[in-house]
Amino acid sequence: MRPVRDALDLLGGKWKLPIIVGLLHGPKRFKHLQREVAGITAKMLSKELKELEQNGLLVRHVEAEGVPVAVTYTLAEYGEQVFPVIEALRVWGQLHRARIMQAASAPTEAAT
Amino acid sequence: MRPVRDALDLLGGKWKLPIIVGLLHGPKRFKHLQREVAGITAKMLSKELKELEQNGLLVRHVEAEGVPVAVTYTLAEYGEQVFPVIEALRVWGQLHRARIMQAASAPTEAAT
DNA sequence: CAGAATCCCTTGGGATACTG
DNA sequence: CAGTATCCCAAGGGATTCTG
Numbered sequence: 546m547r548p549v550r551d552a553l554d555l556l557g558g559k560w561k562l563p564i565i566v567g568l569l570h571g572p573k574r575f576k577h578l579q580r581e582v583a584g585i586t587a588k589m590l591s592k593e594l595k596e597l598e599q600n601g602l603l604v605r606h607v608e609a610e611g612v613p614v615a616v617t618y619t620l621a622e623y624g625e626q627v628f629p630v631i632e633a634l635r636v637w638g639q640l641h642r643a644r645i646m647q648a649a650s651a652p653t654e655a656a657t
Numbered sequence: 658m659r660p661v662r663d664a665l666d667l668l669g670g671k672w673k674l675p676i677i678v679g680l681l682h683g684p685k686r687f688k689h690l691q692r693e694v695a696g697i698t699a700k701m702l703s704k705e706l707k708e709l710e711q712n713g714l715l716v717r718h719v720e721a722e723g724v725p726v727a728v729t730y731t732l733a734e735y736g737e738q739v740f741p742v743i744e745a746l747r748v749w750g751q752l753h754r755a756r757i758m759q760a761a762s763a764p765t766e767a768a769t
Numbered sequence: 770c771a772g773a774a775t776c777c778c779t780t781g782g783g784a785t786a787c788t789g
Numbered sequence: 790c791a792g793t794a795t796c797c798c799a800a801g802g803g804a805t806t807c808t809g
Contacts, residue, residue: 546675546678547750548746548747548748548749548750548751548753548754549674549675549678549743549746549747549750550675550750551750551753551754552746552747552749552750552753553671553674553675553746555753556746556749557669557671558669558781559665559669559781559782560782562661562665563658563661563662563665566658566661574790574791575790575791575792576790576791585782586782586783586784587791587792587793588782588783588784588792588793588794589781589782589783590792591791591792591793592781592782601756611790612789612790613790613791614789614790614791614792615790615791616790616791616792623752623756626749626752627749629745629748629749630742630745630746630749631661632745633741633742633744633745634660634661634664634665634668634742635660635661635664636660636741637660637664637668637738637739637741637742638659638660638661638662638663638664639660640735640738641660641663641664641667642660642663644713644735670801671801671802672802686770686771687770687771687772688770688771698802698803698804699771699772699773700772700773700774700802700803700804701801701802701803702772703771703772703773704802723770724770724809725770725771726770726771726772726809727770727771728770728771728772770809771808771809772807772808772809773806773807773808773809774805774806774807774808775804775805775806775807776803776804776805776806777802777803777804778801778802778803778804779800779801779802779803780799780800780801780802781798781799781800781801782797782798782799782800783796783797783798783799784795784796784797784798785794785795785796786793786794786795786796787792787793787794787795788791788792788793788794789790789791789792789793
């Protein structure tokens with residue numbers, strides 16, 4: 546149980562996992578990432594990225610110092626390791642969706 | 658991504674997963690479960706159990722109507738399916754612990 | 770025992786405006 | 790573009806007390 550709590554401490558909350566998902570397919574810029582993670586505000590994204598970076602899950606890289614500065618975020622190896630967690634969630638989430646659909650289309654006993 | 662969000666909606670938060678872990682090894686009474694899930698208050702446990710039951714993850718069963726009434730909570734098959742998620746979290750959590758330990762005992766480059 | 774009720778504080782997080 | 794700063798509300802969650 547303890548390891549599970551540890552993981553939950555680092556990956557818990559509304560945004561951590563979705564952000565990691567957004568970075569699974571390669572580095573992304575701040576703005577791009579914000580578009581990827583539907584609904585997140587700049588404030589939250591900034592805050593969460595900071596935490597994920599501090600825990601070594603991802604790496605922040607300043608690409609260009611120009612006036613419109615360019616920064617990219619890349620998943621660290623350590624961050625990529627959470628992939629199985631995401632996969633497990635995805636599988637269960639699909640199971641859930643199927644379950645809901647079925648319940649809606651087959652009110653065999655309950656309703657009436 | 659959508660399925661992941663769905664799963665997060667049902668399993669997210671501080672207590673849902675720990676409660677499910679507590680029920681993995683068989684049915685438990687309210688009080689027993691509260692002891693199992695370190696730190697949870699009766700209020701939270703009650704609230705979370707209600708939500709988990711409504712989503713079909715577990716089943717509430719009144720064993721005895723006596724004065725000291727007895728109620729047990731059992732993981733439904735649907736709830737057992739989240740086991741892979743918990744396992745993935747546990748594995749990652751252990752990886753994390755190992756990483757922290759190593760960082761603390763081997764300040765090779767960084768420190769000094 | 771199993772939980773509901775009340776009170777209250779803390780945190781998450783959205784909106785908007787501003788800066789390097 | 791990549792954030793930061795401020796304001797502010799709603800939800801999360803703890804402590805305590807009460808009841809069937």
